[in-house]
Amino acid sequence: MAEFSDAELAAFLDEALPPSRSAELEHHLRTDAALRHRLTEVTGRQSAGLHTIGGIWRRNRLSCPDRSELGQYILGTLDEERADYIRFHLEQVGCRYCAANLADLEAAAAGGEETVRRRTKYFQTSVGHLGS
Numbered sequence: 001m002a003e004f005s006d007a008e009l010a011a012f013l014d015e016a017l018p019p020s021r022s023a024e025l026e027h028h029l030r031t032d033a034a035l036r037h038r039l040t041e042v043t044g045r046q047s048a049g050l051h052t053i054g055g056i057w058r059r060n061r062l063s064c065p066d067r068s069e070l071g072q073y074i075l076g077t078l079d080e081e082r083a084d085y086i087r088f089h090l091e092q093v094g095c096r097y098c099a100a101n102l103a104d105l106e107a108a109a110a111g112g113e114e115t116v117r118r119r120t121k122y123f124q125t126s127v128g129h130l131g132s
Contacts, residue, residue: 002025002028004025004035004038006038007054009025009039010042010046010052010055010058011058013039013042014059015096016058016095016096016097018094018096019094019096021094061097064089064097065089070098070102070105071105073086073102074102086098090102
């Protein structure tokens with residue numbers, strides 16, 4: 001039987017647990033009454049305002065890079081130490097929040113050519129309708 005720490009249970013509640021570990025926890029919650037009870041206790045502590053330093057750290061995402069840093073990471077303009085940290089944060093920590101931000105930024109960057117093409121097309125089709 002897999003063991004889950006209170007920190008992992010809290011991360012699960014905050015949707016900050018890596019997807020594979022979250023799926024494993026959900027599987028065990030279906031059959032383990034003691035684990036469900038522990039999850040309820042963790043939920044109660046969070047609701048009652050009993051906050052741990054780790055909980056505050058996770059909820060405020062203090063270790064997460066901001067979007068501008070993620071953009072610099074995509075462009076390869078960060079110094080190597082910071083880029084290594086972001087890679088670790090994404091791949092080893094498995095931060096779902098930052099992975100979603102990175103995917104959004106990558107999609108926006110990839111869509112740049114399509115956006116320019118679409119704007120050019122709109123301008124070319126409406127140029128005759130513009131008055132002087």
